[in-house]
Amino acid sequence: METNKRIAAPLFGVLTLIFTFVGIANWIFQARLASWICLLLALVSFIIFVRLRFSAVMDFFVSRQARYGANVALSILGVIGIAVFVNAIVVQRFDKRVDITLNQLYTLSEQTRKILKTVDKDIRVTAFLGQNVPAQNQQRARDMLELYTYETQFVTVSYADPYIDQLLRNKYDIRVDGTIVFESDTRYEKVTTIEEQKFTSAILKLIKDETKKIYFLVGHEEHEIEDFNTEGYSSVRAELENQNYAAFSLSLLTEPDIPADCEVLVIAGPKTALSRHELDIVTKYLARNGKLLLMLDPSLTSAEDANRGLVRLMKRWGITIGNDFVIDETDFVPLFGPSAPVPGFELHEITRAMRDFVAFPITRSVTPAADSPANLSVKSLAKTVGGTQDSWGETERTPDGTFSTEFNYTAGVDTAPPVSVAVAIEQKIDSNNQDEATGASTRIVVFGDSDFAVNAALREANRDLFLATINWLTLEEDLIAIRPLDLQKQALRQMRVQDVQLVQIISVFLIPAIVFIAGLVVWWQRRKGEDV
Known part of the structure; x- marks a missing residue:
């Protein structure tokens, strides 16, 4: 019986150590259930070990070796405590980091x-x-x-x-x-x-506590922010308020000028012409670094464009607005047909974050002018994706001024593809001009359609495009300029999940296991020598 106890006791002692080690390893690797099972088995093995070698365990705690061991343990705990205390002081008062990566990946600008x-x-x-x-x-x-x-x-x-x-x-x-x-x-x-x-x-944006004001022109049958019907812009107003903007209606028939606190003037689909007085006010507003979002629908019922005054004004700013009707037989909304094109976005700050398509139910062409002034940066935001014979800007009309129901591309007459339907311009500023620091430059965005933002059509992508446009016009797209890091140029590749797990297994399990086994072998050899 004693012989069996002498053999079994060390076995359960070893099992206790093994189960404890495996349980801790599983806990590190987030395998909670396996960890608890191993720790429970370790506890059972330890209880059996103590039961089999109870007298030896009691003798150990009263022996000189135990007293020496306790003194050593207390000394180690004291050293660890001092180290923790000193480390806490250093972290609080002298916490410094050194980023040795090539592109300073772990350093803020x-x-x-x-x-x-x-x-x-x-x-x-x-x-x-x-x-x-x-x-x-x-x-x-x-x-x-x-x-x-x-x-x-x-x-x-x-x-x-x-x-x-x-x-x-x-x-x-x-x-x-x-x-x-x-x-x-x-x-x-x-x-x-x-x-x-x-x-x-x-x-x-959060710490500035500033509410910028957006004014929507009224008096010409535009889409209005107080209109909750399908053709209204009440949803646009709600989305702007969610972004900490304030939206107001503005009539230049009753107001002498555009308010000084106007961050952006929005002209959304006017159906009647602006008066000369109103055009003069808008012209002066743009001349003093104003911001304009202009959305002009095509003239479907008459060859005479009611918004020709705005068209001429935009021509001075390097934008050509066509008196046409854009067709795209390649990519369009099936419910409305080729007259509701789905253009592809061009690279720009406004469109950079766009992930989904935006359909323009009825749109006209809006193109950067070939002879735009040198001090203007004029860029297209969206173009039709169809090629020749598939997309174009229809210009031919019937005698009553309406467009024909049969769409055919006529080279040299119709607007050639790809047809631009939105343009953004920014006035370039002399680098020596002190106003550059404040971003005081004229910005204009023109869309050939205003219906994409009405209540009935303001889905996620349409909303994102409208808000991105407002953010760009108000200089809110990026309030500071920080050069983004190019992570593709890093020599070291990112470790895969399998690589991380392999390193963890080797460092947490394999190396300690080798040390443990080596110690077990040495202990066994010494024990055999004592028995002899």
Whole structure:
């Protein structure tokens, strides 16, 4: 019986160590159930070991070896305590980081650090990182947000899965996986691009506590922000208010001038002509660095364009607005046919974040003029995707002034493809001009259609395009200029999940296991020598 105990006791002692080690390893690898099972087996093995070697265990605790061991343990705990105390002091008072990466991946720009030093209220960041966000992008977002929390105590970060945390998803109206919400006590900003420039701009918007005013021209049968019918712009007003803008109606028939606090003047689909007096006011407004969003629908019932005054004004700013009707037989809305084209977006700050298509139910061509002034940057935002014979701007009309129901492309007469339907212009400023720092330059965006933003059509993509346009016009697309890092130029590739797990297994399990087995062999050899 004693012989069996002498053999079994060491076996259960070894099993205790093995189960404990495996349980800790499973806990590290997030295998909670397996970890609890192993720890329970370790406890059972330890109890059996103590039961079999009870007298030896008691003798150990009263032996000289135990006293020496206790003294050593207390000494080690004392040293560890001192080290923790010193480390806490160093972290609080002398916490410094050194970024040795080539492109300073783990260092915020000087502009961002200056802005974060001015933050004096709590900003809560919620990053919605679900399964559709690549692991590399998720890690980059986490690393960057950690840098923000390191720079200021007022920024706190939490993470959520949009497919699990439905309440948070609905609260912030999250539509894109990878959206990061920056929130203060009064409002919030959403960012869908993992860039320092976007993050810092969102924080800057929150701490500025500024409401910009958008004025919508009325008096010419435009779409109105007080109109809740299908053709109204009440939904546009609600979306602007959600973005901390204030929207107002403006009649230049009763007002002598455009208000000084007007950040953007919106002219949405006028059906009657502006008077000379109104055109003069708009002209002077643009001359003093005004911002204009102009949406002109095609003239369908008459060859005489009611908005020819605005068309001539835009010609001076390098934009040619055609008196035509855009057709695209390649990509269009099936319900409305080729007269409702779905253009492709060109590369621009306004369209950079657009992920879905936007249909323009009835649109005219809007094209950068070939002879635009040299001090203007004129860029197309969207063009039809069809080629020759598939897309064009129809200009031929019937004798009564309406367009024919039979669409055929006539070379040399109709507007040739690809047909531009939206244009953005920005006045270039002399680099020596001090106003450049404030972004004081004229900006204009012209769409050949106004119906894409009416209540009946303002779906997600249409809303995003309209808001992106307003943000660009108000200089809110990026409040600071920070050069984005090109992660493709890094020599080291991002570790895959399998690589991370392999390193963890080797460092946490394999190496300690080898040391443990080596120690077990040495112990066994010494024990055999004592028995002899």
